[in-house]
Amino acid sequence: MTDRYEAVVVGGGIAGSSVAYHLAREGVETLLADRRDEGRATDAGAGILSPATTSRDNEPWVEFAVEAVGYYDELVAALEREQDGPHGYAERGVLSVAVNDDEVEAFERTMELIDGRRERFGIPEPGSLRELDADEARARFPPLADVERALYYEDAARVDGRTFESALRRAGESHGLTEREASVSELVLTGGDGDDDDGAGSRGVDGVVLDSGERIDAENVVLAGGAWSESFGSQLGVEIPVEPQRGQIVHLDVDADTDGWPIVSPFRGHYMVSWDDGRVAAGATREAGSGFVPRTTVEGLREVFDEVLRVAPGLADASLRASRVGLRPLTPDGLPVLGAVPDVAGAYLCTGHGPTGLQLGPYSGKVVADIVRGETPESFGADLGRFAVDRF
Template structure:
């Protein structure tokens, strides 16, 4: 490890790893410092990529649509830059209504998705289609008798751990250096970044990106700003089913939980959204009951599945629910990239690209609504 770098990225989850990847792609001599805290959101997230079927409005939706579209370019680059798995795959998404109350909301949801697709350009033929109960269960055999269901075939899912690994391998090939260590302190002098203290060692740099996820707020005082980020605990249960799940779709019920199938006979079901629990990345009886009750309400055929593992992540949620991205006012060379909440895997790679651009002197207008000076 050198004593000086052009840039230091603090935090190695999906956002920090993407930022470091894009800096390395631009030829910036970069050090990625990652403490690998237990409960990182990247390690636990389900990775659903489908902005159009979200109920969130602007400015989140416009940013999310661009972020999901960016995956195509990034995945293509990673398939060239490294030879390991990246964990990304296109998948259909089933939006399902189990009871009459949910069914009553279906027409509104369908209209919103079509409106969003039309705003982005003419919808592809067949991208959105209503299914019968039999068709829905053929697609996802454990499913209940649904009142309404529609299939959206422009979604995808990503394994956060694998995607982070692919970004790091590609970055190393471009000269990125990484250190599993604690970034203890940022050294600011005369309104400019001068160094980062890493496990007691002073690392000289003029540019720092704070991408510490739920732990990012601890750097606020050093930068003279408030970084209003709190941890939101999410509990996710991974089930083993005795079936070939390769072509099973993502299932998105109306109550906000989900079922995400993977190619190895695994279905991830979740997730809780618990605030006020602090930095406590452990499962609870109440949380697991919530997750499993909803999973079996939507898909009673999962009742005989076995539990493979439970993952718990601490999502970084900002005071207004939007990401916190870009330069820190009044501190030359300081940048933040955090606050993605439950959509870190959806937004993170694109956020990293844009923040890396800002570090290199770009000033993308798309970051304006997400600046830290809004607080």
Template sequence: MRVIVIGSGIAGAATAYHLVRRGAEVVVVDAGLAGAATGAGAGIVSPWTSHWEDALFPLASAAAAYYPELAGQLAEETGEASSYEVVGGMLVSEDESELGERERRLTERAAIAPGAGKIRRLDPVQARELFPPLAPELGAVHLSGAARVDGRQVRQALLTASRRRGARLVASHARLSPRPGKASRVLAGGEVFDADVVVAAAGAWTADLVAQLGIRVPVTPQRGQISHFDVPAKTSAWPVVLPRTSHYLLAFPGSRVVAGATRESGAGFDHRVTAAGQREVLEHALAVAPGLADATLAETRVGFRPGTPDGVPVLGRAADGLVLATGFGAAGLTLAPFAGKLVAALALGEDAGFDLAVCAPAPRGARGRRGARDRRGGEGELARAAGPRPG
């Protein structure tokens, strides 16, 4: 069976990987457009601290639980680390009553989702021991299960493993042309590809792609600007930091700290670091971690999150021979590796083994009734309706 996957971000790469593991012939087509969300996202995997509606939390929790298995597979197949690592996380605040409420709610969630790990309160001194640049007045609720992942690295591992199993990668724009009784014909790189199934996983560009077939998908770009700092310290063991705002901090090996992020709906595909966006990121980062004031601003990445009006990803069959895997918003790095496994099963005509009804392609009104009002992405803070965080 031949499947063409359009898009090689985290969703497309994960889908392709799981397809070739199941024996499918796979062609991945990607135009390499600037602003792909996977390359810019922060990479926090902590759905337990996020404000997920009940209908979406099982998917998010299962996605987080799947990461260790996937990381092990990729390390075995490629000989390289996927970058996934459990480092813990801290919900921080200077308000003791607020911390108490967060601790209570997170403890309740951890009771039904063991992946969250152990929950404990930290005073400001203890919190700074774990994340030294933190403001001295901030206490924390710590959970041991929060993890981080480098989106670029895990995507590359997925693609490397897919190629080794026979997948072909085509660097090109893709055009869809319907074939009677068959999946769409794909024109890419001067070639014509016929397939049994096409998986549209083109992130923020998916709506334009499937519009070529007359199919409407309510996915639009949301620009996010995320800054990286170099600090004179060993940062590999530092936990994820989640303040009450929708911004965040996390660290990676190599003395790197990442801070984000803006949420700019209506910016279209304008791939620029703006003065206002940079100021917003810096102000929030330094308010939470003033110890970063002397850090080197190494780079600011810009990515376009594929957002939907109700915050629910779009996963499933949209037409005969066409399956969608898009609309993850800020949660792509949390959800997409597991979602790719489910979408691969659907593309092969099998039962995904997981209830994806809430994510099925449907008219916006129908999805609004069964979907989430909002979801905090892979890293949002507990019960906070402040907007999604990059994932």
């Protein structure tokens, strides 16, 4: 017999796992099919959660990110009740720094953006944000260079993508979620030639076919394949302009007690995220046109290490614990692709989060799961049409 589910989620990174968890939690019989591609973005991201201090000047993204990060508290509390393993989320302050005079202008521009967010979104809250001098900044992050300006925001957080994804899956399993390590080769579509019941020729999904040839029937299919999502566009008759952006990141062993060290965010697109086990993750490159090549390069690692030494010369004696590579699913406008596929009943997308999948993905999964269930997403401030695939 062919297996049948109410929903199949294709792709098990943090976004797909969130969709599957939220569907299962609401009683939807769900299969999560994941082939665990090498280089998927969830496995390599640093997981900085701080939209209040972002230097992005993109109103739809910021509005969505504020809601997405705000949802973490509710979701983490649910995961602590529904599964007994670690979730990888922790509150941790963020230290934004201008290391030299060239970055001071960007620092001041970001301060203006932060002031605007306080007026529109009520963040940062009074007292949670303050400017530090160089000595105060180094007291919080001892390896830091002498900096020109430093801003500390205490209400930020960080998340380990691999650990959080696993927690979502375990919690989903407690609600009946089924998982398969498998590759979906094609979608099963019906209609389109006037052969549906009403003769109108409407199209819809009827399941998926695995690369083994096995067919899985389903009323709904959610495509959450990250950088690989575009491969289903031709079948669905829609362009899914998601391309891989390679990001290289290193994990350093530090001979120091890193417990409580803040996230460090300079103004060249890099970062350093400290963990409580003597580890600092540093990165990341943003390599457009990299293709599906999940490997480190001499040039990429040099870029990361040069920035580490520029911003935190006190890490010069750190040793390399590991290097990771993620292929981020990037869209032309930097916004995710969420919601129903036009003219294909039962087909949905949850992809295109770029370098901010760990920040946005869990909430995106909830939003898309609500849409699959025919519900209007709760407290969704941004217009969902901004994230629809037909905007392209």
